[in-house]
Amino acid sequence: MTKSIIVTGAGHGIGAEIARQAAAAGYRVGALDINGEAVEQIAQSLPDAVPLVASSTDSSAVEAALDAFGTPDALVNNAGIVRFTPLVDHSEDDWRAVVDVNLTGPFVCGRAVARRMIAEGRQGSIVNIASINGIAPGPNSGAYSPTKAAVIQLTRQMAIEWGAAGIRVNSVAPGIIDDGMSAPVLADPEVRATRSARTPSRRLGTADDIAKAVMWLCSEDAEYVNGHNLVVDGGVVSTVLAGMPRPASIDGIDE
Ligand SMILES: NC(=O)c1ccc[n+]([C@@H]2O[C@H](COP(=O)([O-])OP(=O)(O)OC[C@H]3O[C@@H](n4cnc5c(N)ncnc54)[C@H](O)[C@@H]3O)[C@@H](O)[C@H]2O)c1
Secondary structure (H helix, E strand, O other): OOOEEEEEOOOOHHHHHHHHHHHHOOOEEEEEEOOHHHHHHHHHOOOOEEEEEOOOOOHHHHHHHHHHHOOOOEEEEOOOOOOOEOHHHOOHHHHHHHHHHHHHHHHHHHHHHHHHHHHHOOOEEEEEEOOHHHOOOOOOEOOHHHHHHHHHHHHHHHHHHHHHHOEEEEEEEEOOEOOHHHHHHHOOHHHHHHHHHOOOOOOOEOHHHHHHHHHHHHOHHHOOOOOOEEEEOOOHHHHOOOOOOOOHHHHOOOO
């Protein structure tokens, strides 16, 4: 039987690539985004996709989208936003907007889908898109890092509450991805080269890297993976001690 998946924030960047890979894997795709034009275009380009124009934070709009699409076998809570400013200048409007989309959205969509799965006795998989910012906070990114840390914990909360119903919930924490919201940052050639050079895998990540991890978590190959945060970052979050010097004589390095 054809499996189905809803991807939030499917109109652009990582979400659009997840929608493409899901379609290529044979899923019927519900491409949900607040940007109607973008999501219509993505849905049209896929073999079996339905555009769902809604904000992931608005539970009536999400319920209407689920009524139209049906209960999916998988949900990817991918929609997210960032507002770069130092905390001392971060406005309450920006703080609330980021909390709303990045944290309340996954709760609203996850709850709506889980309620239906439980009522219908269907098993399923939910993947929340976090960030390495949820592990190591990025400077001047306001509410972004705290919301991503909360998404990792929300994932575990969902996993322990919904596991018995056969719903697995995991998160993916992308590193520095050459797509989507990082495009303006990586447009600076020096920033781009430095970020790539400081990544242990010596390259920037791609939407393809993230989509592959998401599709694996949704698949039966990951049937015993639950409550996990899968970091897909080429090793960036492990570099915290790499910048701390030690005398070369102690390190055993010839000077
Ligand atoms: N690009 C990166 O480097 C990177 C790194 C780590 C994590 N992430 C995370 O990956 C996810 C996708 O990021 P991206 O870079 O592809 O972003 P993007 O800006 O390219 O795309 C985000 C999409 O979400 C949609 N959206 C925004 N608010 C929405 C809402 N309320 N309801 C429904 N849709 C909404 C936008 O219209 C857009 O199509 C986000 O959760 C982001 O935090 C991205």
